[in-house]
Amino acid sequence: MSGDLAESGDLVHLARAVELSRHCPPSETAFSVGAVIVGADGEVLAEGYSREVDAHNHAEEAALGKLPAGDPRLRTATVYSSLEPCGQRASRPRTCAELIIAAGVPRVVVAWREPDLFVTACQGTAMLTAAGVEVVELPELAAQAREVNAHLLG
Numbered sequence: 358m359s360g361d362l363a364e365s366g367d368l369v370h371l372a373r374a375v376e377l378s379r380h381c382p383p384s385e386t387a388f389s390v391g392a393v394i395v396g397a398d399g400e401v402l403a404e405g406y407s408r409e410v411d412a413h414n415h416a417e418e419a420a421l422g423k424l425p426a427g428d429p430r431l432r433t434a435t436v437y438s439s440l441e442p443c444g445q446r447a448s449r450p451r452t453c454a455e456l457i458i459a460a461g462v463p464r465v466v467v468a469w470r471e472p473d474l475f476v477t478a479c480q481g482t483a484m485l486t487a488a489g490v491e492v493v494e495l496p497e498l499a500a501q502a503r504e505v506n507a508h509l510l511g
């Protein structure tokens with residue numbers, strides 16, 4: 358696959374993640390995020406969004422939770438998330454960055470870096486990169502990912 362084709366596929370899947378973020382139950386204290394897990398062959402393996410399963414659920418966690426632990430397809434998959442996976446969280450012992458690393462996912466594509474609003478200096482991207490995960494940012498979709506959270510950003 359050429360780089361151009363890979364990038365247009367990335368935009369399609371990331372746009373879907375942003376679309377999913379619009380389905381999140383509203384919150385005044387947490388971001389609305391969507392996530393899509395796509396296999397190496399382009400098949401969508403799972404989707405999720407913030408607070409889909411319970412009040413503290415994160416999008417990446419919701420999507421990963423729909424696949425069996427150790428699913429071999431995860432080892433060649435890409436996680437698309439409208440927001441950088443969290444590297445710190447108060448609500449659960451494992452961050453989304455840790456969950457992605459534990460699942461063996463080699464690549465993450467994000468639209469928007471987490472602003473210093475609920476945690477300072479989110480380390481999600483740094484944690485992923487340190488673990489050997491490729492993190493790609495597509496700022497073309499950052500404005501749309503932000504817009505879903507405009508009420509939080511003031």
Ligand SMILES: [Zn+2]
Nearest residue numbers: 415442443453
């Ligand atoms: Zn998270």
